Every structure is written in structure tokens, then in C-alpha cells.
Amino acid sequence: MRGNMKLRGDKIRLITLLGMIINLVRISSASVVSSGDFNKDFFVMWSPSHVNTSSDGRTRSLILDKDTGAGFASNEMFLFGQIDMQIKLIPGYSAGTVLAFYLSSDQPNRDEIDFEFLGNVTGQPYILQTNVYSDGFDNREERIYLWFDPTEDFHNYSILWNLHQIVFSVDSIPIRTFRNHADKGVAFPRWQPMSIKATLWNGDSWATRGGKDKVDWSKSPFIVSFANYTIDSCIWRGNPRFCRSNSPGNWWNWEDFSSLTPIQKRWFKWVRRYHMIYDYCQDNERFQGNLPKECSLPKY
Numbered sequence: 135m136r137g138n139m140k141l142r143g144d145k146i147r148l149i150t151l152l153g154m155i156i157n158l159v160r161i162s163s164a165s166v167v168s169s170g171d172f173n174k175d176f177f178v179m180w181s182p183s184h185v186n187t188s189s190d191g192r193t194r195s196l197i198l199d200k201d202t203g204a205g206f207a208s209n210e211m212f213l214f215g216q217i218d219m220q221i222k223l224i225p226g227y228s229a230g231t232v233l234a235f236y237l238s239s240d241q242p243n244r245d246e247i248d249f250e251f252l253g254n255v256t257g258q259p260y261i262l263q264t265n266v267y268s269d270g271f272d273n274r275e276e277r278i279y280l281w282f283d284p285t286e287d288f289h290n291y292s293i294l295w296n297l298h299q300i301v302f303s304v305d306s307i308p309i310r311t312f313r314n315h316a317d318k319g320v321a322f323p324r325w326q327p328m329s330i331k332a333t334l335w336n337g338d339s340w341a342t343r344g345g346k347d348k349v350d351w352s353k354s355p356f357i358v359s360f361a362n363y364t365i366d367s368c369i370w371r372g373n374p375r376f377c378r379s380n381s382p383g384n385w386w387n388w389e390d391f392s393s394l395t396p397i398q399k400r401w402f403k404w405v406r407r408y409h410m411i412y413d414y415c416q417d418n419e420r421f422q423g424n425l426p427k428e429c430s431l432p433k434y
């Protein structure tokens with residue numbers, strides 16, 4: 135009895151020790167790059183006058199007015215990993231505005247993973263549109279209404295991207311997946327490194343009620359704020375092998391992250407049942423009965 139208990143105690147200590155070692159390896163590997171300082175990890179792509187960064191670099195905002203919008207992008211490019219960004223959207227009247235938070239390879243046959251927030255008139259809901267480009271092919275829009283007001287507080291928007299799947303999450307709730315079905319002929323983003331971008335612009339030709347509600351410049355400036363991001367991703371150094379490996383640092387490639395967990399599946403179904411308003415995979419009219427191949431393949 136005593137002996138057994140001692141053995142169990144030793145076992146628990148051993149497991150704890152192993153856990154600590156695994157964590158140490160994770161921290162010491164070169165993949166984790168987030169400093170939390172916008173000035174260190176990102177550069178201003180356009181309109182520096184419309185980008186405000188707090189003095190400690192921990193928060194940043196983009197401004198859209200009659201003159202211009204603005205955007206910033208990561209200094210590094212990445213191949214696989216997880217990116218989290220907290221965003222607070224434009225309060226009040228935001229019709230016609232688009233805030234895009236996305237990964238893009240910027241190649242002619244580009245890969246891209248997009249969050250697009252479509253503003254609305256005062257009191258009406260934002261739409262969160264997501265899209266995936268692989269090898270230059272897109273037309274994969276999905277749209278949801280969020281289950282909270284995204285203009286009131288910061289919320290976390292994240293992209294998990296590995297060899298098996300892409301998962302879009304909002305406050306840790308998976309709203310969309312895009313599985314790697316390359317073996318069935320569906321291109322999957324897995325060769326081109328991507329940079330992280332955020333841009334705020336006038337999209338009033340299409341964004342709100344199909345372009346019916348326009349930007350009202352008398353309500354400008356329109357301001358979107360960003361905070362508390364983490365980039366836990368493989369920095370591109372010219373060789374995909376390092377990022378594709380299952381090394382301890384590349385935790386996102388581990389088996390545990392190859393599909394949704396049972397709890398994630400429940401949330402995923404909840405979002406799609408109660409909050410989804412458009413799914414390209416249901417749009418037979420648009421594709422004239424020829425829905426893209428991935429529409430008939432498993433999502434997790």
C-alpha cells in the first residue's frame with residue numbers, strides 16, 4: 135500500500151518534470167516570435183499619419199477618413215503556426231467600412247486566409263466574412279453575425295494553420311475550418327510563407343447590404359483598435375522543411391491539433407447552426423450546381 139502510493143507520487147513528479155522539460159524546449163525553440171510590441175513585429179504599409187501606436191507599443195489603431203485608410207504588416211513571413219489578435223471595431227456608424235485581418239503570401243498564385251469585418255449603420259450588426267485562397271483560387275466566402283457586439287470591447291480573433299487544417303476562431307470558438315484535402319485535389323496553403331496584415335478601407339461598393347449603405351464621412355474618423363497579439367509561428371527562412379517538421383517547437387503540427395477536439399466540434403456546430411448567414415458551399419445558384427470539391431469533404 136505505502137509502496138504503491140510512493141510509486142504513484144514518484145510517477146506524478148516524473149510526469150510534472152517531463153511536462154516542464156517539454157515546455158522549456160517549446161520556449162527555447164526559434165519559432166515563437168511575438169514580442170507584443172507593434173513597433174517591433176509590424177511595419178506601417180501605408181498612411182503612417184493614420185496609424186496610432188501607444189508609447190509602449192502594446193496597442194495600435196488604424197484610422198479611416200475622407201483622405202485615406204491605413205494598414206500594417208508583419209516584418210517576417212511565416213509558414214504554419216497560430217496568430218491571435220485582439221480587435222475592437224468601429225462603434226456607431228460604420229457602414230461601408232471594411233477591416234481586414236489576414237495572412238497573405240502576396241504571390242501571383244496567392245494563398246490567403248482572411249477575416250473581413252463589414253461595418254453597418256448604427257444599431258445594425260457587423261458581418262464577419264471569412265475566405266481562403268489557395269493557389270490563387272478563392273470564392274470561398276462564409277459569413278456570420280457575431281454573438282456579441284464587437285465594437286464594445288476587444289475580442290480575440292485567431293488563425294491556426296498547420297499541415298492538416300486551418301481553423302478560424304473567435305474568442306477560442308472555432309467558426310470555420312478548411313481541411314487539407316490536397317490528396318483529393320483541393321489545393322491547400324502549405325508551400326508559400328505568408329505575412330500578417332491588417333487594413334482598414336472604404337468598401338462601400340459592396341460591403342454593407344450589398345453596397346446600398348455608403349460610408350458617411352460626416353461620421354469619420356472611423357477607428358479600429360488592436361491589442362495583445364501573439365504570433366506563435368514558424369518564421370520563414372527559405373526552407374519549408376523546418377516549418378513542416380513535427381519538432382517540439384512546431385507544436386501546431388502535433389497530432390492534437392490535426393482536427394477539432396470534441397468540445398470544439400460542438401461549438402463549431404453551434405456557430406454554424408445559429409450564427410451563420412452565408413456559406414458558399416450552400417450557394418448552388420452561384421456555382422450552378424458545381425460546388426467546389428471541398429464542399430462534399432469532411433470539415434474536421
Ligand SMILES: *[C@@H]1O[C@H](CO)[C@@H](O)[C@H](O)[C@H]1NC(C)=O
Nearest residue numbers: 252253254258259261342343
Ligand atoms: C447590416 O444590417 C442589415 C439590417 O439588419 C443586415 O441585413 C446586414 O446583414 C447587416 N450587415 C451588413 C454588413 O450588411
